[in-house]
Amino acid sequence: MKAKPHGPIPEGFDADTEGRLLIGGRSVSAWVEEAGETPVFLYIADRLRQRVARLRSAMPERLRLNYAVKANPFPPLLETMRELVDGFDIASGGELAMCEAANITADRISFAGPGKRDAELAAAITAGVTLNCESEGEVERALSIGSEIGRKPRIALRVNPEFELRGSGMKMGGGAKPFGIDAARVPELARYLGAQPCDWRGLHVFTGSQALDQAAIIETQGNVLDLAAEICTTAGVGLPSLNMGGGFGVPYFHGDEALDIERVGEALRERFAHLPDVLAETEFHIELGRYLVAEAGIYCCRIVDRKESHGEIFLVTDGGLHHQLAASGNFGTVVRRNYPIAIADSFAAEPEERVNVVGCLCTPLDRLGDAVILPTAREGDIVVLFCAGAYGATASPAAFLGRGPAKELLV
Ligand SMILES: Cc1ncc(COP(=O)(O)O)c(C=O)c1O
Structure with missing residues (x-):
């Protein structure tokens, strides 16, 4: 059998004089x-700190950084992340409980993912977590649970855009998908929410994961900004917050090259410098899992x-x-x-x-x-x-x- 290469060992791992890691x-x-x-x-906590610091210095200051808890919810790691990032993206009631146990306050948490059960919605609404709703049906359930328990749900809409993140390991946008609401139907729903007892939080667009092509990430981020502006203009609503997704990959395999985040940051800075009026006051987030912790x-x-x-x-x-x-x-x-x-x-x-x-x-x-x-x-x-x-x-x-x-x- 021919030898096969292994993936690149991440930078910063050293040996002692005896050659031990x-x-x-x-x-x-x-x-x-x-x-x-x-x-x-x-x-390794120091590596988490270094990673976040490097990312922050590459990205525009205005951009907020969310951690996708699904990548690693180990409680001591979550507690470390609490001090490092701005927001937390969860995908279940279980992850909500883990965040609560790590003393992460609900105003920093958003809850995306299909198939949220009523009890999970109720727990999130009670706590004051933002729901990234994945369908019209989920919006209705959130509204009715909110009125039952006497709390206004904080609602954002997850959009299923027409585009995808090119070259991503897992594609989560474009075409028929269980994730998000097809972009064409979002303006009407956003307008409808304006007349409902809820706190309108904005939009969430997550198009893919494990991308190592900075050009594809830059293109997708541009598309997300354009789409968000178009939806809000069509709907005639404001955009308090836009979660632009993430998809930043890490090199796992031979031949993979690390993402050039400085280039991604520069492109985003350029976009932020020329935002349309409808996005002028918006709070922007990216959400990353593996890039921060892998x-x-x-x-x-x-x-x-x-x-x-x-x-x-x-x-x-x-x-x-x-x-x-x-x-x-x-x-x-x-x-x-x-x-x-x-x-x-x-x-x-x-x-x-x-x-x-x-x-x-x-x-x-x-x-x-x-x-x-x-x-x-x-x-x-x-x-x-x-x-x-x-x-x-x-x-x-x-x-x-x-x-x-x-x-x-x-x-
Ligand atoms: C909505 C959402 N956010 C964040 C992530 C995290 O992806 P990654 O760990 O590749 O950054 C995923 C991954 O599937 C996701 O579905």
């Missing part, structure tokens, strides 16, 4: 020892068995797709490719043998590194998968085969 001046193996068990996700996390698992089959070496770990579904290639990718991967205590060593790093689940789908070239590793060594801070622990089937969830630690 370091986090905050301490070896990963020491952190794993402190955690007391493998597998474990380590989320590269701040690593997943560490231990090699339990080193074996050979038909001339191939298999490093069998105690981790797997039940914690890192995305790295196994089973979360929305068409062709499986290798995430960035390393052996913790040989981080600086020369790669020298071709191995297959697999998980402990009894399925051929459970692959963490396919025909990758790594330094020689033995039973007991720690394998590290990078870009594990988003869509890991909570986006993987932890209950599958009874192995249980991985430990998580913010360091």
Whole structure:
């Protein structure tokens, strides 16, 4: 079998003089020892802070930054994000409860996503969360629940635009979609809301996720601004707030290149300098999940068995797709490719043998590194998968085969 490359290791990970991977001046193996068990996700608070700071310096000051909680709702991470970002985008009543537990106030939270149940709507309206409504039916339910409980719902409309985010890993706008309300019907609904007992918050447009093409993001942001202005002009309503979506991707695979956020920021600054009157007073938000947290996390698992089959070496770990579904290639990718991967205590060593790093689940789908070239590793060594801070622990089937969830630690 030919060797296959693995993805790029994110910038800023270093080794000590003995070649061991370091986090905050301490070896990963020491952190794993402190955690007391493998597998474990380590989320690095300093990397979160640096990421947000860099993004803020690239973006126009007027732009507010929302964190999409679905990417990683680990409570200590959420508490760290509370101090770093402006808003939080949730997708369920469960995420609302997590935000409340992290002392995030409702005025910073918006709730998007299809299939909001009545109890979730009631909890969000009671708390004062903004609802990004996904259909006319959901608007009606929100209004009627609001009048039942005597609270004016804060309502924004999620628009399903005619355009999509080119090159995004997951497209969430354009054509028939379960997300949002078709753009052509939004002006009438916005006008209707003007006469209802609700607090009109504005529009939300989320067109896709995991895009690495800055030109596509710039084009989409321009389209979103144009569309929002057109909807509000047609409807004759104001626009207190516009959530412009996000879609900023991270490089997971060989050949992927990091997004040029300075260019995105410059283009947005230019657009903000020439806004039409209808958007002059609008509060603008972007909402990002993986871009903020993916590269701040690593997943560490231990090699339990080193074996050979038909001339191939298999490093069998105690981790797997039940914690890192995305790295196994089973979360929305068409062709499986290798995430960035390393052996913790040989981080600086020369790669020298071709191995297959697999998980402990009894399925051929459970692959963490396919025909990758790594330094020689033995039973007991720690394998590290990078870009594990988003869509890991909570986006993987932890209950599958009874192995249980991985430990998580913010360091
Ligand atoms: C409405 C909404 N917001 C934010 C996100 C977060 O996407 P990402 O983590 O790629 O930034 C998603 C992802 O599906 C989404 O559907």
